[in-house]
Amino acid sequence: MKQFTCFLFVFWTAVSCTQSKKQADNIPVSVDNIQYSKGYTIERHSDYIVAEIHDPWDTTRILQRYLLVDRNKDIPAGMPKGTVVRTPLRNIVVYNSVHSSIVELLQAAGNIVGACESRYMDTPVIRELLDKGVIADLGEATAPNIEKMVDIGAEVILASPFRNAGYGPAEKLGIPILECADYMEATPLGRAEWLRLYGLLLGREELADSIFRATESNYLSLAKLAEGVEHRPTVFSEKRFGSSWHVPGGGSYMAHFFKDAGADYMFADLPGAGSTPLAFETVLDKAIHANIWLIKYNQSADMTYTTLRTEYVPYENFDAFKNKRVYACNTAFVPYYEEFPMRPDYLLKDLVWVFHPELLPDYTPRYYKKLTE
Structure with a gap:
């Protein structure tokens, strides 16, 4: 009986320690201060980052939870439920011109391998890569060429979410679809602050923060100038x-x-x-x-x-x-x-x-x- 009691003690101690370890893993080391945007949050853990996208049509819900893990490291145990995204992003497919331009702004256009709605993409660098065939034309965002997407080795899709709408066959590829809800922000600086999230995804945090801070400073100065008219x-x-x-x-x-x-x-x-x-x-x-x-x-x-x-x-x-x-x-x-x-x-x-x-x-x-x- 004593041996059985001892066994139970050791067993429950091990379970308790395991649960405590998992709970500890889910406690963020730090939380980013998002000043203007209402659509996302960032929690930094010791070996992964949690980026949550809020549902813009129901702010009480989370639209997506992404678990960002350095592509050169093993996937850690004890993470919460979510879509694992390897960073920095590579072999990117973009569904619209806005996000292709954001990737280019952060000096990562070379990581784009495919694009939808390419006829609307006029950013010079993106246009040149499309014309040369470096970036594959995948057709319409509503019905992309899935076979070609597989052939070019797409690892991630950047797309704008719409209410009660999915992504069709692309959802069956097993690659992350990043729902970029920046366009649903109510304020100009709120949308612009999404650049910090894109910088995190692309491994361009310092550059993204620099651009955003310059943008913020210029915007606030102009608003102040017009305030006293x-x-x-x-x-x-x-x-x-x-x-x-x-x-x-x-x-x-x-x-x-x-x-x-x-x-x-x-x-x-x-x-x-x-x-x-x-x-x-x-x-x-x-x-x-x-x-x-x-x-x-x-x-x-x-x-x-x-x-x-x-x-x-x-x-x-x-x-x-x-x-x-x-x-x-x-x-x-x-x-x-x-x-x-x-x-x-x-x-x-x-x-x-x-x-x-x-x-x-x-x-x-x-x-x-x-x-x-």
């Missing part, structure tokens, strides 16, 4: 597409830009952080007397007041059209979508120039310019 012009944006005009909500990313650049957004009272489709008549009624109209478009020739009127004659009823205060960005010629997500200071400077040109008298805009006749 006496007059805040009114503004609205975009134009009708089909039968609807998709208007950013008052809690949207763009609404934050307008506020920080010293303007009053005409639809600031529209609820939500996304865009709402409105009838043209609704937009006209609300924004007919707005001072400034901002438009983004993609065409082989620059838009003019004549072509804008030809596209839809009722546009001429807006005061901004009558007073020649329409500013447009032709994304066919400038890297707007590729740059501003991680460099919101670039876009903010343009907007400050549009709303308050006297504050930046010698500035040449990067994206927007006044329409001509």
